[in-house]
Amino acid sequence: MEKPDIIIIGAGVIGLSIAIALSAKNRNIIVIEKEKSFGQGASSRNSEIIHSGIYYKKDSLKARLCIEGRELLYQFCREHDIPHRRPGKLIVATNDKEALELGKLIDNGKGNGVEELRLLGREEIKKIEPAVNALAAIYSPLTGIVDTHQLMKRLQRIAENRGVIFAYGCEVIGIDKEKELYRVRIADIDGEDMTLSTRILINSAGLYSERIAKMAGIDTTKNHYKLYYSKGEYFRISNRKSGILNHLIYPTPEEASLGIHTVMDLDGGLKLGPNAYYTDKIDYDVDPAKREIFYRSAKRFLPFLELSDLSPDMAGVRAKLQAEGESERDFVISDEASKGFSGFINLIGIESPGLTASLAIAKYVESMV
Secondary structure: OOOOOEEEEOOOHHHHHHHHHHHOOOOOEEEEEOOOOOOOOHHHOOOOEEOOOOOOOOOOHHHHHHHHHHHHHHHHHHHOOOOEEOOOEEEEEOOHHHHHHHHHHHHHHHHHOOOOOEEEEHHHHHHHOOOOOOOEEEEEOOOEEEOHHHHHHHHHHHHHHOOOEEEEOEEEEEEEEEOOEEEEEEEEOOOOEEEEEEOEEEEOOHHHHHHHHHHHOOOOOOOOOOOEEEEEEEEEEOHHHOOOOOOEEEEOOOOOOOOOEEEEOOOOOEEEEOOOEEEOOOOOOOOHHHHHHHHHHHHOOOOOOOHHHEEEEEEEEEEEOOOOOOOOOOOEEEEHHHHOOOOEEEEEOOOOOHHHHHHHHHHHHHHHO
8 A cells, every 4th residue: 555545653542542533434544653563652651541531731631632522532442342440539638728729620520511520538538448548538439540551552553443553663764745645755664765655644653753844844832732751650569458448539639740649550559650750762771779769758648657668660751741830731733734835734742641631632633534
């Protein structure tokens, strides 16, 4: 298929979701992915949490697509037997200052249209989470967890059953625009080069999406598409403490992140994370020396924790549109026709809540196509 109708670059959860959305109309589609399988970047290195939509700025794409995507994702998981749970979440305050911030946060969530949010006092918290220390909390019952690998595996299978071709181990090395076509140059895992032409090119390359935009001829500096990498590490909590919590437990968010929180596996295991710090490189090492930082951060609301409970687990990297110290930026999901690139759709800076919003993002892209 040297001239597909659509080429999608990137087979993370967003690229896979776009593939099934666009394949419903019997198009010839190729998904190009430089790794040997789907979801090897940010899609498989995250908290696997289905967010409610409480945090994001009103009327932003993040807020709107998170809320729409949350319901689409729960429905998809039910229909396709994807392992998932909805334990709900407590965002806790341990002092009066944090309690005031919770009031602002719940107002923001309700303004976004998030349903069923409630403020809880200390006694109510103790009834449902006796092991947690908190003065007040926001209860978000719509927050859940999902097996991202099984989700992506099913998305790929549906796409393949509709005729989508997945080219794994193939790296995009150049993009040339010729009239109404994009000629995409690819090097496969054996070093063989090939060229595919398409009228519609979708950049869903995640951590590498700025690079792809540059290849296509977009001035990423002028258009504020420059990406900054933010790394997050996780520490595993000893299995001795499994089952002690009934909900996901988050601190009152900090200015630049949601704070180190609990992550719950579908089998009941617990992690802490992620922290968040800017980095110039993509690596997935976890620094064992940070164990005490994680411990001290969580001990104030999880008094049952002991330092010996924590061991290094995993790390992930997010692609952010804002530099360190800058205000939060919204998703970029842009049809670049106005820049002279008709048929080129850019997805840049798709970080959290990208997993939750994935199916809604796919619908949004489909409306552009």
